[in-house]
Amino acid sequence: MNSCLLSAGAFFVLGTSAAFAHVTLETQEAAVGSTYKAVLRVPHGCEGKATTAVRVQIPEGVISVKPMPKPGWTLQVKKGRYEKSYQLHGQAVTSGAREVDWSGGSLPDEFYDEFVFRGTLAADLPAGQTLYFPVVQECDGAAERWIEIPAAGQDEDALEYPAPGLKLSPKK
Amino acid sequence: MSSWRQALFERARRCLHGGDVSAAFLQWTVCAAGQRIGRFAVRVLAAIVLFAAFAAPSQALAHATLVTTEPGDGAVLAQSPAQFSLTFSEPVSPLVLTLVRPDGTPVSLTSFRLNGQTVEIDNPQTLESGTHVLSWRVISADGHPVGGSVLYSIGAPSAAPVVSEAVDRGLRSAIWIGKVFLYVGLFLGVGGAFAIAWLAQGGRSGQRFVIAAILCGLVAAPLSLGFQGLDALGAPLARLARPGVWQAGLGTSFGWTALVALVALGLGLLSLVGPRGGAKLFALAGLASVGAALAASGHASAAEPQWLTRPMVFLHGAGIAFWTGALAPLGLAMRRKPVEAAPFLRRFSQAILPVVAVLAATGIVLAVIQVQAPAALLETAYGRLLLVKLALLFFLFTLAATNRWKLTGPAGAGETEVQRRLARSIGIEMLIVLAIFGVAAGWRFTPPPRALAIAAVQPASVHIHTPKAMADLSITPGHVGPVAASIIIMTGDFGPLDAEQVTLVLSKPDSGIEPIKRAATKRGDGTWRVDDLVVPVPGRWTARLDILVSDFEIVKIQAPIDIRP
Numbered sequence: 001m002n003s004c005l006l007s008a009g010a011f012f013v014l015g016t017s018a019a020f021a022h023v024t025l026e027t028q029e030a031a032v033g034s035t036y037k038a039v040l041r042v043p044h045g046c047e048g049k050a051t052t053a054v055r056v057q058i059p060e061g062v063i064s065v066k067p068m069p070k071p072g073w074t075l076q077v078k079k080g081r082y083e084k085s086y087q088l089h090g091q092a093v094t095s096g097a098r099e100v101d102w103s104g105g106s107l108p109d110e111f112y113d114e115f116v117f118r119g120t121l122a123a124d125l126p127a128g129q130t131l132y133f134p135v136v137q138e139c140d141g142a143a144e145r146w147i148e149i150p151a152a153g154q155d156e157d158a159l160e161y162p163a164p165g166l167k168l169s170p171k172k
Numbered sequence: 173m174s175s176w177r178q179a180l181f182e183r184a185r186r187c188l189h190g191g192d193v194s195a196a197f198l199q200w201t202v203c204a205a206g207q208r209i210g211r212f213a214v215r216v217l218a219a220i221v222l223f224a225a226f227a228a229p230s231q232a233l234a235h236a237t238l239v240t241t242e243p244g245d246g247a248v249l250a251q252s253p254a255q256f257s258l259t260f261s262e263p264v265s266p267l268v269l270t271l272v273r274p275d276g277t278p279v280s281l282t283s284f285r286l287n288g289q290t291v292e293i294d295n296p297q298t299l300e301s302g303t304h305v306l307s308w309r310v311i312s313a314d315g316h317p318v319g320g321s322v323l324y325s326i327g328a329p330s331a332a333p334v335v336s337e338a339v340d341r342g343l344r345s346a347i348w349i350g351k352v353f354l355y356v357g358l359f360l361g362v363g364g365a366f367a368i369a370w371l372a373q374g375g376r377s378g379q380r381f382v383i384a385a386i387l388c389g390l391v392a393a394p395l396s397l398g399f400q401g402l403d404a405l406g407a408p409l410a411r412l413a414r415p416g417v418w419q420a421g422l423g424t425s426f427g428w429t430a431l432v433a434l435v436a437l438g439l440g441l442l443s444l445v446g447p448r449g450g451a452k453l454f455a456l457a458g459l460a461s462v463g464a465a466l467a468a469s470g471h472a473s474a475a476e477p478q479w480l481t482r483p484m485v486f487l488h489g490a491g492i493a494f495w496t497g498a499l500a501p502l503g504l505a506m507r508r509k510p511v512e513a514a515p516f517l518r519r520f521s522q523a524i525l526p527v528v529a530v531l532a533a534t535g536i537v538l539a540v541i542q543v544q545a546p547a548a549l550l551e552t553a554y555g556r557l558l559l560v561k562l563a564l565l566f567f568l569f570t571l572a573a574t575n576r577w578k579l580t581g582p583a584g585a586g587e588t589e590v591q592r593r594l595a596r597s598i599g600i601e602m603l604i605v606l607a608i609f610g611v612a613a614g615w616r617f618t619p620p621p622r623a624l625a626i627a628a629v630q631p632a633s634v635h636i637h638t639p640k641a642m643a644d645l646s647i648t649p650g651h652v653g654p655v656a657a658s659i660i661i662m663t664g665d666f667g668p669l670d671a672e673q674v675t676l677v678l679s680k681p682d683s684g685i686e687p688i689k690r691a692a693t694k695r696g697d698g699t700w701r702v703d704d705l706v707v708p709v710p711g712r713w714t715a716r717l718d719i720l721v722s723d724f725e726i727v728k729i730q731a732p733i734d735i736r737p
Contacts, residue, residue: 057724134724147724161726 022162023054023135023146026114029167033123036062039116040135040164045109049139053103054115057134057147058096064088065097065119073105086122103138127170132163237261237626238308239289240633241322246712246732248325252299256281256306258322259290261630264310266291267404267420268319274302281306301327309406311424319406342409343402344617350396351613352606357389358433358465358489359609360602362440362458363497369443369455371498371519375512378501379444385500386444389437397421397430428468436461463490471554471620472538481541484534491531495524496605503598506583506591513591514584521580528572541622548621557618561611568604571597628736631658634715636731639664643717643729645676651736652710659692659700661719673720674700678733680713710737 026039045051058065063086069075078099085092100117107113125131134147148159156162242257243249269281269291283294291310302325309319364382368375398412401421411417421427439458443451466489467473467482475481498520505513539558549555575597582590632650636643644660657676663669674694679687685708692700707713716730 055723136723145720145724145726147726148728 023137023144023164025133025164025166028165029169030121031169031172032121032125032127033171035118035120036166037116037118038133038166039114040133042107042113042115042137044112045107046137046139046142046144048109049142050109051107051113051137051139052105053101053136053138055099055101055103055136055138056115056117057099058119059131059133061086061122061125062119062131063093063096063122065100065117067097067100067102067115067117070102070105070115073102076101076103086124088120088122121168123171125168127168130165130167132165134163237318237623237630238320238322239630240635241306242635243324244634244731245322245734246325248328250327252297252326253295253324255295256293256322256324257287257290258293258306258308258310260310261289261626263289264291264318265423266293266308266310268307268309268406269293270307271295271299272305272307274300274304278307299324299326301325309404311404340403340408343399346409347396347399347403347616348610348613350392350399351616352609353388353392354396354433355609355613356385356606357387357392357437358462359493359496359605360500361385361387361389361497362436362455362462363493363495364501365440365443365497366455366459366494367498367501367520369451371523372501372505372516373512373519375501375505375509375516377505377508377512378503381500381504382497383441383444386437386441389433390441393430393433393437397427400424400426400430425469425474429465429470432461432465432468436465459490459493462493463487465489471615471623472542475538475541475620475622481538484537487530488534488538491527491534494527495531496602498524499598499602499605503595503602506595506598510586510588510591514586517580517584517594521576521584524572524576528569542620544621544625548624552618552621552624554615554618554620557611557614561608564604564608564611568601568608571601571604575601632733632735634731634733636715636717636729637664638727638729641669641719641721641727641729642666643719645715645717645731645733647705647707647715647733647735650734652707655705655707657690657692657702657705659702659717660698661700661717669719669721671700671719671721672723673718675718675720676702676705677716677718677730678705678707678713679716680709680711683709683711685709707735710735 021043023043024041026041027037030036040054040056042051042054060083063082065077067075067077077097078101079096080098081095082093085094087093097119102115121131132149134145134149137144137146144161146161147163148161149163150156150159156165237260238258239261240259242259243253263286265286266284269284271279271281273279279297281293281296283296285292291308293306304324304326305321306324307319307321311318361382361384364378364385368379368382398418398421401407401417401419401424402409402412404420404424405411405417407414407417421430436458439454439461443454443458446454463486467485470485473482473485502513502516502520505516543549543555543558549559575594579590579594579597583594628651629649631646631648633644633646636645640663642662642664646658647655648658649655659674659676661669661671661674674692675689676692677687677689679685688705688707690702690705692702694700712732712734714730715733716728719727719729721727
């Protein structure tokens with residue numbers, strides 16, 4: 001009986017792991033103008049190797065980004081100018097984080113982890129569209145690039161390495 | 173019709189039916205008076221030289237195969253293209269470019285530019301949706317036209333309109349007969365004139381035969397030019413009279429052959445009936461012109477390396493003329509004036525050994541260049557013709573050797589019975605020589621293995637153009653088996669694209685084979701290469717290039733590519 005439960009459990013875990021195969025965002029829809037907590041879910045390493053770095057590119061319109069430090073990982077924020085000026089709490093913001101890197105850690109292939117940052121979705125982002133956060137997952141001598149963005153009309157499921165996406169909903 | 177015209181007609185008829193000629197060959201006579209022909213010949217030669225000076229055909233080019241097209245063969249385009257381009261392995265000159273619409277109506281494409289090896293063709297009208305055929309016909313350097321067609325579809329493919337590249341048997345026969353006639357004129361005619369001037373020591377046996385052969389050639393050379401023009405344009409025999417046909421013929425490298433052949437024939441005729449003092453000089457110049465005429469065009473002359481093949485063809489042609497040309501005057505002298513024939517025979521047999529050595533050496537060199545692999549002797553039409561020619565040559569050499577070592581001595585000493593045997597044997601030699609001319613003229617229709625091999629190793633190429641990136645992908649050789657891929661990438665607006673990584677993915681879903689994915693390595697010259705690649709099955713593959721433009725940006729472009737079996 002126990003072994004039956006065990007195998008059923010194993011089936012469940014293995015069966016759902018396919019859905020987790022990509023690097024994805026935990027919350028995949030948010031309203032423009034809101035503060036958004038991005039949780040990047042990293043379900044496995046690269047071809048069986050342990051993950052040693054996770055780098056995410058911050059799309060235009062996601063401002064005031066602050067990453068959450070992670071024990072065992074070196075955190076680095078690459079800052080740069082935005083393409084335009086955004087209003088945040090009545091003030092103009094023209095630059096900020098464009099890329100966030102967690103590196104120097106080791107996440108074995110058989111473990112799961114999450115990488116977190118927080119930012120504001122600018123009020124003038126177009127609701128109804130999807131923002132993509134391209135992620136490069138680096139392992140020892142290998143890399144998986146979750147950076148594919150579907151072309152207009154292309155099915156996202158057809159992509160081999162889709163970038164994590166966030167659907168923008170209207171301002172609340 | 174005057175009597176000499178009738179005689180010419182009769183001779184032409186007999187030339188056509190080689191078999192009928194056999195016994196009559198040695199007694200072939202010309203009814204026209206030699207003197208009249210003499211004055212006529214001087215005028216003809218003057219006219220020919222003038223004609224050659226003014227109408228020299230354009231520069232000869234080299235053998236060509238289609239390498240790549242833009243848009244690619246089989247491409248499905250969203251909208252009507254502004255222009256087409258065809259890139260060949262070597263520069264070509266277009267003859268006929270036709271676009272066949274889906275309903276089968278042809279549109280002649282007349283506006284094109286030559287850009288190196290590429291022919292850029294303007295599309296004069298907006299194409300409607302459906303499959304179009306671009307049918308092309310160009311001239312390559314060996315003077316032989318090559319043709320083919322490329323399919324494009326606008327919107328979505330439809331059933332391809334029917335374009336047939338029918339073989340015009342009537343025209344082919346005419347070209348073949350013209351060639352044989354020309355060979356008769358050049359080798360038996362001009363070569364015979366040389367033998368009479370240099371070897372016969374004042375004897376005039378066979379002069380009428382030689383003049384007849386030269387006249388054969390004088391008719392055949394311009395006619396062959398017209399036939400060549402017809403073939404180049406893909407036009408039927410009925411259009412022979414049109415000036416454009418002759419212009420097209422003159423524009424091929426065969427134009428040179430015809431003009432130089434006319435000069436050679438004129439010189440041969442002059443040496444026979446012109447002023448006695450210049451006979452030897454005219455005959456020698458004629459013999460050299462025979463070699464030059466043959467070296468000016470043809471498969472062998474177009475082969476690389478040209479510095480080797482053209483002199484080889486020249487020597488081969490001059491050698492054939494020396495040998496075969498002497499046969500008729502010698503045989504006729506043996507038969508009719510045995511006393512006069514003895515010194516002729518002696519001189520001929522002294523000179524023939526080095527000439528045959530040169531013939532054999534040049535023939536072997538050219539055969540090796542053209543055939544390349546021994547297997548091609550059996551596998552290709554060209555190789556099989558060569559085998560037939562070699563078999564005929566074997567008989568010819570056996571016969572010639574018997575004549576040379578068994579019969580020449582006693583015949584020279586004046587034994588009449590042996591002389592008669594020798595004359596008969598020479599008659600048979602002539603027949604074999606004619607058969608060899610027929611076989612050699614057949615090469616006109618068979619591409620040599622050398623050219624086939626060049627075509628086989630041509631890469632399969634595709635040009636992929638998207639707004640984000642474009643690429644030129646070549647898979648070499650373009651057939652199944654181990655291949656190497658070479659990739660040149662650029663931005664969509666032709667700027668440099670410094671990619672971090674390029675991956676080639678070849679897929680063929682209908683084959684049941686999983687996609688073949690290989691990372692390309694960057695070479696110093698800016699190209700990306702994949703070396704360890706094997707394409708397992710022929711057909712239409714989808715080639716996809718994953719171009720990592722920057723850390724976070726990837727561009728995927730793809731296009732179909734045809735792999736030959």
